[in-house]
Amino acid sequence: MNGSRQLPNNREAEAAVLGGILLRGVNALNDVIDVISADDFYHPANKAIFEAMSTLAQRNEPIDVITLEAQLRATDTLRLVGGIEALSRLGDRYATSHNITHHADLVRRAAVLRNLAVAASEIAEDAQGDPEDPYQFVDEAEKKIMAVNERGRKTSYVSSRELLLNVFKGITERHKRKNPITGVPTLFTQLDTMTSGLQPGDLIILAARPSMGKTAFALNLCTNACVPQARHRNLPEEERPVLNPILFFSLEMSAESLIERILCAEARVDFSKLRSGQFVEDDFRKLVNAADRISNAKLYVDDQAAPTILEIRARARRFREDKNIFDGNPEQHGMVVVDYLQLCRGGGRFDSREQEISEISRGLKGLAKELKMPVIALSQLNRAVDSRADHRPMLSDLRESGAIEQDADVIMFIYRPERYLSSEASEEERRAVENKSEIIIGKQRNGPIGTVHLTFIKHHTRFENPAPGEV
Incomplete structure (x- = not known):
């Protein structure tokens, strides 16, 4: 990639997600965990904070400035994020977490575009290397692009209610068709x-x-x-x-x-x-x-x-x-x-x-x-x-x-x-x-x-x- 041009990212949306989790704790994290992962954060400090939050949630510990500081110190990443002062500013900056899922979606969209840009750059670079089998190379390139799309989709369980609605929609359509x-x-x-x-x-x-x-x-x-x-x-x-x-x-x-x-x-x-x-x-x-x-x-x-x-x-x-x-x-x-x-x-x-x-x-x-x-x-x-x-x-x-x-x-x-x-x-x-x-x-x-x-x-x-x- 051209080093003079920054890859797609949304710093404000990343910070808004982290601030929302600090405000509402594990409940807010649960709202976004099916939308984004730590790898979707572009800025290293934000990625480190999200990883620390996820670790605390896995241990059933509360997520606040104090517990977050301790976890970041344990992984030697507290200096990376700017210390406890940066964590405090993050919590003070966002007074609500109501829009956290929308902000998480903005983070995910930027990550998809970023991954696409990286994949396209890798494909272009590999193509310059004169692949031995160009047809296999094209197939691998297609799979690489499709993998970007799949990374942007989080698999999740579906309720029986939602499944039944879809099933009955199909049943009704087939009945109408006779x-x-x-x-x-x-x-x-x-x-x-x-x-x-x-x-x-x-x-x-x-x-x-x-x-x-x-x-x-x-x-x-x-x-x-x-x-x-x-x-x-x-x-x-x-x-x-x-x-x-x-x-x-x-x-x-x-x-x-x-x-x-x-x-x-x-x-x-x-x-x-x-x-x-x-x-x-x-x-x-x-x-x-x-x-x-x-x-x-x-x-x-x-x-x-x-x-x-x-x-x-x-x-x-x-x-x-x-x-x-x-x-x-x-x-x-x-x-x-x-x-x-x-x-x-x-x-x-x-x-x-x-x-x-x-x-x-x-x-x-x-x-x-x-x-x-x-x-x-x-x-x-x-x-x-x-x-x-x-x-x-x-x-x-x-x-x-x-x-x-x-x-x-x-x-x-x-x-x-x-x-x-x-x-x-x-x-x-x-x-x-x-x-x-x-x-x-x-x-x-x-x-x-x-x-x-x-x-x-x-x-x-x-x-x-x-x-x-x-x-």
């Missing part, structure tokens, strides 16, 4: 019934063996959340699902290939015809109509290969903070999807791949909590599921499963029995499992576990609600 979905809607009826939508702050793991349709199902969840659906056009506006912005990290597939899949699923056009160009005029009309709907959706794709968890978090933060993407609607949660977890990098050196996956898993859970939106991470399953008589996945089938299972709020598996049919299966056996799929909820921290039955239209790469009587 909509049981409190998170991002999936539009899969059974799944929404079991989860009430994909909840903000949740890390959702979507796992399956290869060729089960992980990416297809994830894309269906995305388009159901962000693309206007024809079936909702005739609903009153207050009953229509809120459209949610989506950020999709495609680590395996190019962005263009991903959009092709979305287009095929939305248009209900055979994917092989789309890829080969051998489609009829009616198919082209469907593709154009679907493209029009998708182009107006807030769906964003990032297809950089092998990003670190730090890079993912930094980009997701920028996505969440973009006012052109989020319109301020409290029901618009947004969603982040990572396809897939094992293709991420931890961003450091690890003794084992399991340790690296643990770092990635914790990072994604932290991201969900920080941004207050659901984060879906696709994950592989180990081969053990293929060797069992019952091929339905279980939690133990998760590859590098320990940390993933612990961090996840919801774990869903995709199972399609058709995938395990032998070449000798009869026509009757094939018809019995054709297009059938199960979404197995193996873990849900705040809800039931169980199985959701869906229909998988393979040539459209699309999951749908089953027709009545199909299950």
Whole structure:
């Protein structure tokens, strides 16, 4: 920092807080202890006095000029504050402590600005040092700035009365909406019934063996959340699902290939015809109509290969903070999807791949909590599921499963029995499992576990609600 320019501070407010505590003792200290700490005082003398006051309060001793002098003398800071004369002047100067919380807030505000100035200066200085990994440096810089904001917020307990007021406000709003979905809607009826939508702050793991349709199902969840659906056009506006912005990290597939899949699923056009160009005029009309709907959706794709968890978090933060993407609607949660977890990098050196996956898993859970939106991470399953008589996945089938299972709020598996049919299966056996799929909820921290039955239209790469009587 430039030494000729003083950092933000408020000497008068600091003195007013200390004078108020001298007047009213520990009761006044209790009024401000959740607003400020000793580190929020800029002037060393004021900081020393506040620390002495806090020490006296912790020992259940009265706070007055005499006890304060003794405590400052014991810590060899009495001379720093100007002796007992300075303490007496402090008590005489302020005749009331009624505005002490306002004065404490002024001290805190100055401390936040001061900490921000210091952090910005450190970031600028470190940037001049040519960091080895600039992307990790940016992430660390963002965290440093956010830490300043967090230091300005004191955590505190909340009364049951206040909590109940907030809870009933939410209950009343949901009742008015007549909509049981409190998170991002999936539009899969059974799944929404079991989860009430994909909840903000949740890390959702979507796992399956290869060729089960992980990416297809994830894309269906995305388009159901962000693309206007024809079936909702005739609903009153207050009953229509809120459209949610989506950020999709495609680590395996190019962005263009991903959009092709979305287009095929939305248009209900055979994917092989789309890829080969051998489609009829009616198919082209469907593709154009679907493209029009998708182009107006807030769906964003990032297809950089092998990003670190730090890079993912930094980009997701920028996505969440973009006012052109989020319109301020409290029901618009947004969603982040990572396809897939094992293709991420931890961003450091690890003794084992399991340790690296643990770092990635914790990072994604932290991201969900920080941004207050659901984060879906696709994950592989180990081969053990293929060797069992019952091929339905279980939690133990998760590859590098320990940390993933612990961090996840919801774990869903995709199972399609058709995938395990032998070449000798009869026509009757094939018809019995054709297009059938199960979404197995193996873990849900705040809800039931169980199985959701869906229909998988393979040539459209699309999951749908089953027709009545199909299950």
